[in-house]
Structures are given as structure tokens and as C-alpha cells.
Amino acid sequence: MSTNATTSARSKPPLYGWHFAATTLLTLVMLAAMTVHFGFQALAHTARDISGAVLKHVEAQQGLGMAPADIVEQSLKEFHDAAQIEVCIGGRCATRTASADTPFNAELRAGLGWPCATQAVAHRGSTRTATVCMAIDDVMEDIGRDVMVLLIAQAIGFGIWFAATRRFVARREIWTERVARAATTDAATGLLNRASFRVALDEAAARGDEGWLVLAGIDELKSVNELHGSSVGDHVILTVAERLKDLGAVVRVLGRTGGDEFAFVLDGASPTTLERSLSRLRAAMAAPIEHQGLLLSASISAGAVAVERQLSAAELMRRANVALRAAKKVGPDSQSIFNVAYDIELRKHHQLRLDLMNAVERGHLELVYQPIVDARGQVVVAEALARWKHQELGFVSPEVFIAAAESSGLIHELGIALLKKACEDLAAARRRGLPLKRLAVNLSPAQLTNPDLASIVYAVVRGAGLEPADIELELTESAAMASRQDATQQLRELAEVGFAISIDDFGTGYSSLSRLQTLPLSKLKIDRSFVRAFEEPSGAVLLDAMMDLSRRLGLSCVCEGVETAAQMHWLRDHGCDLFQGYLIGKPMPLDQLIGLGFRVPLPGATVAPDPARRSA
Template identity: 35%
Template structure:
């Protein structure tokens, strides 16, 4: 199947920013696009343009996305066109309503624009397969209309059979090669189906009709599927007058269509392997069998190390080829491997392989032997993945990790055993010397260790063990540091430096993020007060607020108390929040941001472009700054992401907002941002997070030197 070049996507959304972001992202992905701002225009555009796919917002004034979807489906041209619905709603009722309206897929906001492109390619590929299935059904209907049916009449007492010419064609035979009598049919039937056909004929000799589906083998070795119906036509009860009549229809195309529909639902289209849903159902059956028979089964999860680098360096097409090779190897190993059998025998284990995620494969071993045998199987499968892969002009050698769990040793339920294997895989990823990890009590103890870390964090907050560092934000037009972001670090007394994502996520889960953030606010305000007049008049320090902080009813009183306690004006502070946090409760966010603005505190939207990116909420909320996410900045080196960065900068300027690019590490990124009019820069190209003393020294310099090359990479 050849994909349509530059598929045409109709983007329907009443929010102009969402349409702009979607259009730019799709154009970068090689798609042609058209836009419609409401349901009425969408229907007109669909009728005029006949797009290959519709990206349709649910909540629109006038006609909703559900109604537009229903009307498109009601047209002849819209029966098979894929429709992906977008919405900020995440309730199951909305999802069901979308599919009831005829939606092909359903995506909740915030939207990951990069993944959206891949999702659309997958949906287009599935739509093409569906069109082929429809064509196959139409071909079958045409065949029936021209009487692609064979018929026969059998006088049972004399075993005399009269067959139509078309009957013989359905078997790929001629009259003189088929054979005499009714039993000659059996010789042409596929071996495993012969007993079934023989039993039906035996019943027919007694006047019993039947409807039977069986397979036949043509002289060229191909296998066809036939549907045969027989009934008694003679009225007499005399066995010597028994007459049977029947018809035979070739239903191979129907059977193949059903197989392909199942293929779409339960198999990965890229590798041909079962998908996660198929694997889950197989695991449910295996778990029930284990408990019923007091046997064992094992689950392995195989993850390819740093697979993204294949796509980044060689392109997605090569990446797909590599995944296909790995899937083929695992599938082959499934059938022809002979692992060491447990003492006393036990036969070959039954293996099932599935593609669980982009670069993750699942292995189900039913009737598993000992743990040692299971681990030996895991190491052999690991070698399969690690063998060199030859693609045109390139030999690729991959490494991988395997997580293993055994039932009932580690769990007695299907979901639990899969989770245990994934937990073991995470351990294998963290411990570089282990390529294969077996789920163990040690991993169960990890929960206790996390509990211990929770106590240490509570102590660290109370004893002011946490440190606050500052990363400057530079105005390249003025060649001056105009702001800084406060970043918290934890030099653990026993463990050393704890990565921020680890202890921040722990703090959010346990509620300690509230006292932690207050401690950061107090440290920042005390540092500002200590620097006093050394700070430029308009200098501000930004502090990150998590969703837990923002939803805390004591946020505003806490901020007032901290500012008053340090004697620091609110104009020195800026809070950074992500789009996701702001969009959890837009009404609540509007009220809180208005109160912060009345106090004189500014607000920045962090990681802008990765979430909702909606013009509507930006107009409604009292925000001052947009921070371009580092993922978009990182794409500027090779010319990618320019459209989205340009769109964000243009939006910020049009709304009178500051725009800051974070994660700037190369001179090329800096130059691209300057060309688009972004002058506020944050990143290692200028400075790493530093102490308040180092920040004071940097502020004392007359101007900032614009670097021509990135700072050395961090160890």
C-alpha cells in the first residue's frame, strides 16, 4: 500500500491559536492543510475540498463537533474519511458521544503536536486499509451478482452427482480431474477440514441437510474458503429416492476481510505483532490457566535503549525498518527456539510476543519452567535484539533492557504481573550494569525507601538543608541580566545530590510541596532584601509554583506574609506556572491570578506550546510572560520548530506579553531566536544556575558578553 503524498488535513477549531499551532505542526510534518473556524464553514469546506482527514474540535459555537461529525458521516464522501476529535473534556461520556457520532479517534487536550503528527499518519494508514476492505466487499458483491456460485445435485442411492461448470472452477479443477461420486470432494479439501466434511456427507446420505464452511486446496497449492449449503429436495421418505441439492460459494475474500479487521483491532500495523490489547487479553487467559492448573507463566518487557536516536539520526523510516526487524526476530525466536527444559521435562514453553509501545515489546511465556529457565530465555531474547541489524548503507547495533516477572511468585493477577515486569524493567534502566532484571523483594522495598526519602525531605525542609540557586535571564538587546529563575537543589547528607524531578514529585505526592515552596519563597525574598539597591530597579526573580501550590487555599495569604516578613515589594517576584496547572480550573485560575496581579506580582506561563496553547485563555488570564519550551528551542539547531517558535513569539508580542526562550545552549539557537524578535534568553549558553553571591557579581558587571559558542556541557 502506497501512502497518499501530502495528505490534506481540514483543521476545524473556533480558537485561532489552536488552528495556527495545529496547521504549523502539520505542515512541518508534510501535510497540506485547510482551516475552518466553525461547524458551518467546516461542512462547506469538506464538500468543496474532500480532505483526507478532519481534525475537529468538539466545543464550538453553533454546530458542535459532534453534529459536524454526524453530518459528514451522512454524506457519501464522508463515510470513510477519518475524523479525529479534539477536546479539553476527558469524561467517558464525551468519548462515547464522539464515537457514537462517527469519530475515528479522540484526543484530549493538551495536545502534543509532535505525537499528533504520528497519530494522524497511523489513522490515515488505518483508513487506507479500511477503504481496501470496502473495495474487497464490493468485489465480492460483484462476484455474487455474476453468479459466482457452484451448484450440484446428488442422487444418493446411486451416488450420481451432477455439478455445474462453475462448481469445478471453485476448486481449480476440470470435470475430468475432479473425480466421480460425492466422496471425491473430500480429496480436494484441506486436510484438517476433511473429518468435518466427511461427517456432513455421512449425514446427507440419510437426508440431513447442512451448512458448512471448509477450505480447499487448489492444484497450485493455494487455499480457498468455501461455504456449502445442502438440503433434501425429494418429498418421498423412500431412501431409494433420496435426492440432495446444494450450492457452493467462494467466501475467501469475506474471510480475509474479517481477518484484516481483526488485524487492525489487535495487531500492530508496523510489525504485524499483536498489540497491547491482544497481549493483555492473552495475559488474562494465561493467568486464569495458571491459577486453575497450579502452573507458572512469565512476562518479559523488552525496551530498546535510546531508540529515539535512530529516528533522530537516520529518520523515522529507518527507525520503522529497525522495529520491523526486531519484531520479526522475536517472532521467529518464538517458534524455533529450544530453551533448556526443567528437570523432568516439561516441553517447549509457549511464547507470545507483542509490541506494547513504540520501542517496547512484551513476551508472554505460558507453562514456564524454573526462574533460571525464564531468565535464560530473557538473555537469549536480549541477544536477538542486540544482533547487528543491516539496513541500506548502515549496520546498526542496539542495546536493550528486559524486565521479568513470574506468576504466581510475584503476582497472581494479570495486570499486577505486567506491572511487576515493567517495574523490573525500570530497575534495569536505572542500573546500567543490569540488562535483565527479575522482579524481587528488593523492588517491593523501594516503596519503603521512598518513604524514608520522604522523611529525609521533611527534615531537609525544616532544617533549611535545601539550596536555592539562580539562573539568569538575559536581555540580549540590552546585554544585561534582567531576571533570574530560582531553582531548588537538595544536597542530601547521605545520598549526595538528589535529582530535582525525584524530590519535587515526591513533595507533590506527599503534600510537602507547600512547605517546600514557602521555604523557597522565604529564601528568595531574604536574598532580594540582602542585595537591596544592588539589584536593578526592574529586576525580578521567578519562582515555580506546582499545581498543588496553586490550588492551595492559603497561597495568597502565604505570599503576603512572606513578602511582608522580608520587606520585599511584590514587583520583585514573578511566579511561573504551566499551562496544565492553569487549565485545571480556569475560573479558579482567573480569580487567583487577578489577586496576584493586584498585589503587583507578575505571572509567567512556563513550557508554553506543549499544552493547550489557547488564545482564549491567554486573553482571559492575567499573565505577563510566555516561556517557550526548551523542546522547541532544541529543534532550532537543525531548522525544525521555527514555525511554532515564530508563532509563539508573534502571539506574545501581539498581546503585549514578554517572551522568554528557555534551554538556549547554542549560538545557532540564539541567532534564530533573535531573528524572530525574542530578546529574553535563558540557558547554559549564558550561565548555569548560581549562588546569590555569584548572581550579585554578575549583576555588577557593566554588560553581558554575548557568547559565540555554548558553555561546556554539564557533567
């Protein structure tokens, strides 16, 4: 409802006065009717008594020779309450009336229900009758008195009721206004809430107003709440709201649309107007915020989109969110204008996540295996690597879809599905004669946040008929070195039930020697970048040092990315335990791995008999 409609509804006078008048009139009619009814009944009884007394008087006076007219005249003087008396003796009638208002016609009296009574007696062959009609002055006085009392009581009651009602109406208007304000404004800042802001934005777009929709988010508000408490965070929000209000008339509509987000519409369609306003906002936010002895700094990231008539408020807000996300991607205190290319990129990423979810549910992801051999070329381990062939995009890079799974929370389901597939493939390879000692399966850092990871992995492996010793779990160096207590606890629980733990891409992260000592590791996999640099003096020193570190810690050492015979010879001569790379074999389907057999021919390696082929 618009403000004008609300004001009109409030100013329209209520019809309580008409209701009161109608109620009073109805009460008056009922009261008068009851007074007339019971008053006439009482007068009718009195009329019967008087008519009986008149007949006795006739009998007494008849013997004295009095005429009926004289008897009636004498009776009227004796009975003052009678308005009309009629006496008939043997067909002779006399009537006298004390009031001119009394109806003489018997039919009219009967029709009006007048309080009259007639009695008759027989005497010596003739009939004597006496008819008495009572005056109704007392009844009318009673009606007047009752009406007056009723009107006075009603007037007093109406005055009390009116005063109470006016107070109630005033309080109701106050509460109605409060409810309306609560429904349309943010309780903390007094600004428009999200729903009301969208209504105002829709109206602005419908009118064709030119301007910019800006969505501003407070940077690091969560950190403020965690460090200083929510009360300090609330003060920061209020301060930012006040500084937004100080932007002045250039801000047409201002609202709070989220916990740390504000939205406002700027007048003017030129980018210069937008830049000038955002510069003023940055300058305003540069001032420190003081609260409870604390000196805080706050910055705002903003995303902007031009207001267009053909766009709804929902679409404008969506585009502003996209722009804000792009700004926050750059860093704190950044601004961004909506970009169609970035929007398309986000939509593609979102669609990729949906397609990945569908692929996981339907089991469309595949595994390929890259062999890891010892110095004699014997296949010791095979690393399981996920592959996804999208129906439209073709093969999607593992870095892309693994990142999408981690950002969407799908990584837990994906990781377990791939582990189950790897266990099934290992069991099938062994049944087909490949004496593979174990498979290496990658774990995502996000999976370590699951407190039930060890029990889930153990159940999957045992469900496939394998033992934990048949599976080696690989983590990147950054994930293994994470200082989170939950990650360390998960690795220890996995090692305790028999799983081998190895660090992948060793040398690319930030390893701590003390952490290497405390983690339940069995293997280090040196990153391919160090293998490629072995011909450089510094590269060879680093590579040799890492292999020596692995030996001194009692860990197996795998060198990744072995692609040339020269690399192979150097690594073998310097005591490397295991080798992985395109020289040994590219990632391959399970059938190709089984066909490869127990060993891989290596340059300069001693050929060992293949037990699988010999048994065949």
C-alpha cells in the first residue's frame, strides 16, 4: 500500500456516531413499547375496578331516581384517573369525557389498545353497563422520564466510550505504524530492509530513472566479530550506515540488504558520478571507528550496475552481486562494475558444478592409473587419477572439477565415490593376475574436515574385500602441513587402522621439519619441478637433499615427472627409491595397466622376471 493510500485510510472518520445513534433509537423504541404495554395493562386493571364501582354507584343512585348522565358526571368527579365513563341503563346511555384526547369510538379504542374496561349486570329484566377508559397521562410521563434517563445514561456512556475509543484508536495507529515500519525497515540501522529496497528499486526502474545500483559489503566484518564480539561488529555496521547517509542527496534509495551488505541507488547515469560517489565513500571509510576504547578500521568493497528500465529489481540485485563478487576477488576496498564476460564465466562455473553433481550421482567419472616403479622397473604402486569427460566440453581438467567440487561441498561425496571405484578396480586387477601391491588415492584437504573420515574410508575399503594396507592415501604438501588439529587427528586415525600416508608435490609447499616428524607419513613424493631442474647445480643439490631427507626420516622417496633416460639414470644413481612419469608410463585405463604386467622396461635397468607372465 502506498503512503497516500495509508494516510487516506487513517483520515477517514469512523462511523461510530451513526452506530451509536441507531442503537440509541432502537433502545428508545423498545423502552417506549415496553412502558406502554405494561402501563396499559395496569390501567386496564384499574379500569375494571372503576367500572365495577360505577355499576354499584348506579344501583345505589338509581333508587333515588338519578338520570344516567348525572350518575356519569358524579362518577367522573369521584374517579379522577378515568378519562371517559359511559353508563347504559335499559338502552339509555350517557357518556362524559374528562379529556378531549380520549377516542369515543369503541372500534378505535380497541384498535389502539386503549386501557378501557366494560362490565354489565342484569337488573329486573334490563341490562346495566358501565364502560371506563383510563387517562394515559401517567404512562406518557413514565415514557418521558425513562427516555430522559436513557438519553442521559447513553450520553455519559458514549462520552466515556468515545474517550476510551479515541485512546485505543491512537494506540492502534501507533502500533500499526510500528508494525509497518518493522516490516519495511532494518531494525538495527533504520534503513530500508531487503524486501522494501527491492520494491523501491522496481519502482525506480519502472519510472525509467537513470542511476547506478551499488551493492557495498563491509570487508572483514566476520573477523571483527570473532576478535571483539558482535556488539563491536554491530557498532561498525551502524557507523557504516551513518556514513552512507552522509553521502547526501546523490543517494536516492538506501537500504541494508544483508548482514554486512548495503545497497543504494545513485542519481546520474555517468560513470563519473559513480566514481565520484565511491571516492567520497572510500574517503569517509578511511576515518577510524572508535568504540569501547578500540580503534578500528573498516573498508568497503562495492559492485555497481546501471539501472535499466527493462531489468527487474531481482536481476539488478543479481548483477550487483556479481560485480561485488568480482570486487572482493580483487581484495578489500575494491570496486567493480558489472561485466558481462565475468557473469558468463560465473554462470558456466555454476553450470559446471551442477553437471559435476549429476556426473557423480550417475557414476560418470572414470579412473586412470599411472604406474610407480622401483629401480628394476617393477610396478610397486599405481596412482589413481580421476577423469571426467563432459558431454559438451569434452575432458575437463582435474584441477577445474576438483576445485568446483571443493567449493560446492561435493568433494566428500566425490572422494568416496572415486575411492570405491579404485578399490573395485584393484580387486578386479588382482583377480586378473596383476600382483599390484597397492593403489594410491588422492585425498582433498576439504575431506580432512569430516570427523568420520577414517571410519568411512575404512568401511569402503573393507566393503570391497581389501585391507587398509592395500590403499595409500596421498595429500598435497600444503594439506599435510596444515596446522589444524582436526586434520592431524584424521591422518593419525587413518594411519592407526593401517592406511599408508604420503605427501604429494613435496617441495612446493611450506613444510615444517617438526611437522614431518609428528605426522604418520610413509612416503614423500618429490614434485616434478625439481626433477626437471636436476641438470642445474642448485637444482641437483636441492633434489639430492630432499631424497637424503626422506631416507633419514625413514620414508620412501618417489620422484615425479620422470620423462627422460638422463633423469632416470641420475635419480637411480643418487639412490631414489621409486619413479613416476611419462618415461615409465602415462595415466592409462585399468585394462592397459593389467596388460602392462608386473614390470616396465627401463633404460639401463636389470630385467626382472614378470611373475604374472611366468605364472601364466
